[in-house]
Amino acid sequence: MDIFQAPTGGLSAEAGSPEEIARFVVGAAVHAPSVHNTQPWRLSHGEQEISVHADSERRLRVADPHGREMMISCGAALFNIRVALRYLGFVPRVRVLPDPDLPSLVARGGLGSRRPRSSTNSGCSRRSRGGAPTAADSTLPRCHQSCSSPCARRPGGKRRC
Numbered sequence: 001m002d003i004f005q006a007p008t009g010g011l012s013a014e015a016g017s018p019e020e021i022a023r024f025v026v027g028a029a030v031h032a033p034s035v036h037n038t039q040p041w042r043l044s045h046g047e048q049e050i051s052v053h054a055d056s057e058r059r060l061r062v063a064d065p066h067g068r069e070m071m072i073s074c075g076a077a078l079f080n081i082r083v084a085l086r087y088l089g090f091v092p093r094v095r096v097l098p099d100p101d102l103p104s105l106v107a108r109g110g111l112g113s114r115r116p117r118s119s120t121n122s123g124c125s126r127r128s129r130g131g132a133p134t135a136a137d138s139t140l141p142r143c144h145q146s147c148s149s150p151c152a153r154r155p156g157g158k159r160r161c
């Protein structure tokens with residue numbers, strides 16, 4: 001299974017013409033999961049927004065007669081667009097089903113305001129899933145550092161600090 005990995009550098013804060021941003025965001029959107037990998041969406045972009053359109057030509061007529069899975073797949077592409085915009089430091093403005101006269105238009109995602117990346121987000125990529133504390137965990141209380149404790153792994157287990 002391919003896993004999309006954002007480029008290590010991403011787009012720098014100085015870079016980011018609308019064309020570069022759109023290319024990066026669309027690159028993330030096409031890695032979204034879709035029913036039978038049909039990618040039933042079309043993407044378009046304007047100066048400050050990216051639009052997701054349902055592509056009914058790619059809808060599976062027998063397996064998805066009402067287009068439900070097609071819309072779920074378009075939602076996954078929209079989610080990847082939002083995550084990519086957040087990665088670039090934007091707070092996305094999303095309008096779902098914005099125009100009743102255009103039934104294939106699923107959503108429009110505007111770039112929104114740009115916020116500088118905070119240093120607290122940089123530690124997320126360094127965390128391990130094994131539960132071993134990392135450098136980013138040093139600021140957490142000791143009881144929150146032991147995520148692999150038997151109590152934490154049990155459903156309904158309670159943690160005490």
